[in-house]
Amino acid sequence: MQESLKVLLIEDEADFAGVVRKLLENNRHFAFKVDWAQSLAHGLTMMDGGRYQVVLLDLNLPDSRGLETLRILLRAAPEMPVVVLTGIDDADVAMRSLELGAQDFLDKGEISGKLLPRSLRFAVAHKNSWLLAQSAKQEKETILDSLVEHVVFTDNQSRVLWANRAACEAVGKTREEVEGRLCYEIWADRGDVCPDCPLGLAMATGQPQAIERTSRSGKFWQIKGAPVRDPGGAIVGGVEMALDVTARKKAEEALAASEKRYRHLVENAADIIYRTDIDNIVTFVNKAAEDITGYGADELVGMKTDDLVAPEHRKQVYEHYRRQFELGQYKVYLEFPIVAKDGRTVWLGQNLWSVEENGKLAGFEAIARDITELRDAREALQAAYEGMEDRIAERTAQLEMAKRQWEDTFNAVPDAIAIIDRGHKVLRANKAMARLAGLQPHDIVGKESAWRCCTAATKASRPARTPA
Structure with a gap:
């Protein structure tokens, strides 16, 4: 029933x-x-x-x-x-x-x-x-409001359509105050598009872009831009994400400065710090290298760095550094696994740069951090993020279906229905109204004359009113 x-x-x-x-x-x-x-x-x-x-x-x-x-x-x-x-x-x-x-x-x-x-x-x-x-x-x-990153959605003219809480709070404005304004006016205090804007580049190239920038206040920002496309594939806007990485940047700079000035800080650093000759033979290691690898300093000095890298990654690590140095990139970051003395696999995030003496390559210096736990957390976060994307996609699909169902219902109603504004312009009309007026739906919507045609046609076809 x-x-x-x-x-x-x-x-x-x-x-x-x-x-x-x-x-x-x-x-x-x-x-x-x-x-x-x-x-x-x-x-x-x-x-x-x-x-x-x-x-x-x-x-x-x-x-x-x-x-x-x-x-x-x-x-x-x-x-x-x-x-x-x-x-x-x-x-x-x-x-x-x-x-x-x-x-x-x-x-x-x-x-x-x-x-x-x-x-x-x-x-x-x-x-x-x-x-x-x-x-x-x-x-x-x-x-999006729960993220610390600044998230801004704009049209293809850089006009803000939506911004999350972090982005609004950064400039002391509400969401309503930033929506409809040009993004570079709000966050860069400029009168024109930023020359290296990753969002503009993303919309121009159709590919995600990323840069790091120092603001006028001295903060370091990691900024990413990605294009947004309509169902037909046309780029209609973009999403920009900006993260304040000042703390990370300053930590890296402080570490580099202290390394040069204070050897005792090197010895007490939590990260591995080492030096090699031109043949990648270790000539110096700090205490952290012993703690993380399990080898003593006397064992590490004289060892070739390749021998520590997990065997299945050695070729990849070698090729990566070779390509970077051939391209003139003399300070390179890479993540790779090593095998500790007790057989454990330890993932390192390593910054390596070349050392020159008298204008000639003399060897390499590096700072490497144990990122094993960070890598595990990153993978777990990525899995959670992918799950979130699936949920958002599912919600979006539900919304699209609901929209189509509403439109189908609206157009399936046999009675002529039109919604008009105070100026008698049609905001929406169903197919029955279009047939009644002898017009196409797009000839009715937004046109006062079309609405009057509908009105005239409706009055002409309406029978005399009788009590219900």
């Missing part, structure tokens, strides 16, 4: 309430269960139980009049689908009702056994689609 759609009718006229109940409960295609409240206060009390799926609301009641009736009801139950009833054919009231959150607006003199059920079912479907969209939007904002 088909489950009944539970309707709360808030209407002060008993005769009309009886007509509505009869139209709905005698419907042969859909099942409805109608409860009746004669005042707004009575209706709100009945809604406390939360058992209704849609409200059919008369705006003019003994205890409330006009649009304030709708406002009060939606404040009490913002997620409730509402279809507004009125005895006055007022387009302005209809539009304002929809703007306030009603799903439909019906003239009491025009309701019928076909129109009323359709309107109620459409209201429920439309509200559910809206709630799904709001849920997806809120979930996205919650995720």
